[in-house]
Amino acid sequence: MRKTILLMLFFTFLLVTAGQAQYGIQRSIRNKVRRDAREHAVKEEEKAKxxxxxxxxxxxxxxxxxxxxxxxxxxxxxxxxxxxxxxxxxxxxxxxxxxxxxxxxxxxxKDPADYKKYRFNSAVVTYDVNGSEEGTKTLYIDMGGYKVAEYREVQHKKSKEKTASIMIGADVIGIDFDDKSATKVHNPLAYALANPDRDWEETAENILEHTGFKKTGQETILGRECDLWQHGKMKIWVWDGLTLKSVYGRDVETATNVQIDKGVPQDVFEVPEGFEYEEINAGDMFPEISEDDAKAAFDxxxxxxxxxxxxxxxxxxxxxxxxxxxxxxxxxxxxxxxxxxxxxxxxxxxxxxx
Known part of the structure; x- marks a missing residue:
């Protein structure tokens, strides 16, 4: 009797286990079919789209x-x-x-006399610089404007700066004294404007008018009667072609001394020895272009x-x-x-x- 009961329990266990296994297999199959169906539906939807x-x-x-x-x-x-x-x-x-x-x-x-812009031969003008920069500027002019040099020494909030810009004829030289470097670049516009018969005072006034400035009156600076030009908040005081004062917002430059025809030291037009020097000549400004290059651009x-x-x-x-x-x-x-x-x-x- 006991043996019979044990056998019945054993067969019952087998049936339950087999049923659970079969159910698990069926569920796995159903899940796979559903996944495949969903993936197929998505692919068909994407394909249709x-x-x-x-x-x-x-x-x-x-x-x-x-x-x-x-x-x-x-x-x-x-x-x-x-x-x-x-x-x-x-x-x-x-x-x-x-x-x-x-x-x-x-x-x-080109004759250096063609670059003459001023009635005088030479000038040295010193300026006080105030505003976003604090310091001085010195302008040197020689040979009636064939040679012009501007030196600036200014203090920024955290650093000092000394630079120079030199123009000799139609060549411009920029100098950075901190980096001890200089770059010379030819200026075709300066060459094109060089004309001994040009009225430079009239030319300068035309340029100011075309840039929006208007002559609004006259004021005296350092005993010299200047034309006052104004454009919005910008003001320029000009005497005999020289700017003796300028105001650009909070930046103000004011002449403190003017010397006319008393000579100019020639070393101010030279690059200091030992400075790194780069030069872009007149010929470099106009490279040769062939007709083949032009045709290639249209091909x-x-x-x-x-x-x-x-x-x-x-x-x-x-x-x-x-x-x-x-x-x-x-x-x-x-x-x-x-x-x-x-x-x-x-x-x-x-x-x-x-």
Whole structure:
């Protein structure tokens, strides 16, 4: 009897265990089927969405084809104008090269007297500098303006600074005394303006007027009667071509001493020994440009043609994947616009060939 009961309990345990195992297997199968179904549904949804987008973009592209065909005559005229522009550019380059070839020689042969800007021969003017900078400035003029040098020594909040700017003819030299470096650069505008018959006082006034300044009166500084020019909060006091006072917001420069025709030390127009020196000459300002360079600028880019070939045979969904890999931040609208534009550009090549 006892043996019979034990056997019954054993078989009952087997049945329960087998039932649980079978139920677990069935549940796993059901879960997998559900997952597969969901994944399939998502893929089908994405596929349907991509196909719908492709179809919509194809329709939009065809509508643009009609507009592009209507606009083709105007585009052809634009291309004709571009060809004329290319011819004009090549002609202009020829003239430019003629000018550039003789420019450096013309600069070197220029008479220093052509750069004369002042009625006097020499001047030394010292200034007090106040405002965002505190310090002094000294202006040196020689040979009537052929040589001009300006030295500044100013104190900033946490540092001092000493710099100089020298102009000799049409060459400008900037000097940084802290770095012990100097750079010489040719100034084509100074060369172009050099003219012994030019009325520099009139020229200076014209420049001030064109930049918004107006002559508002006269005031005396250091016993010299100055014209007062004003533009908003900016003021300039000018005597005989020299600025004796200037106000730019809180920055004020005021002449404290003026010496006319009493000589100028020539070392103020020289770069100190041992300074690092860089020079950009007149010839460097106008490099030679060949006609081949100009034509190359107008020629079509072969790489771009290859790219347009790919675009022409690419669906929108394929294009979108590539674009988002390069720039994930682009919006759908931006991607659609760029796709349609490139498609039209790609197809237009065939219309031109026909």
């Amino acid at each position: 991509a196909e719908a987008e492709d179809e919509a973009m194809e329709k939009a592209d065809k509508e643009l084809d009609k507009a592009a065909e209507a606009a083709e005559p105007g585009l052809e005229k634009a291309e004709e104008a571009e060809e004329q522009a290319e011819e004009a550019t090549i002609y202009g380059i020829g003239k430019y090269n003629e000018f550039a070839e003789g420019y450096e020689a013309d600069v070197e042969s 079509e880019d072969e790489d771009r043609d290859e790219f347009l070939d790919e675009i022409e045979n690419m669906t929108y969904s394929e294009y979108k994947v590539i674009v988002l890999e390069e720039d994930p931040g682009l919006s759908d609208q931006e991607i659609k616009q760029s796709y349609l534009y490139l498609r039209q550009e790609a197809k237009r090549r065939h219309r031109i060939e026909e």
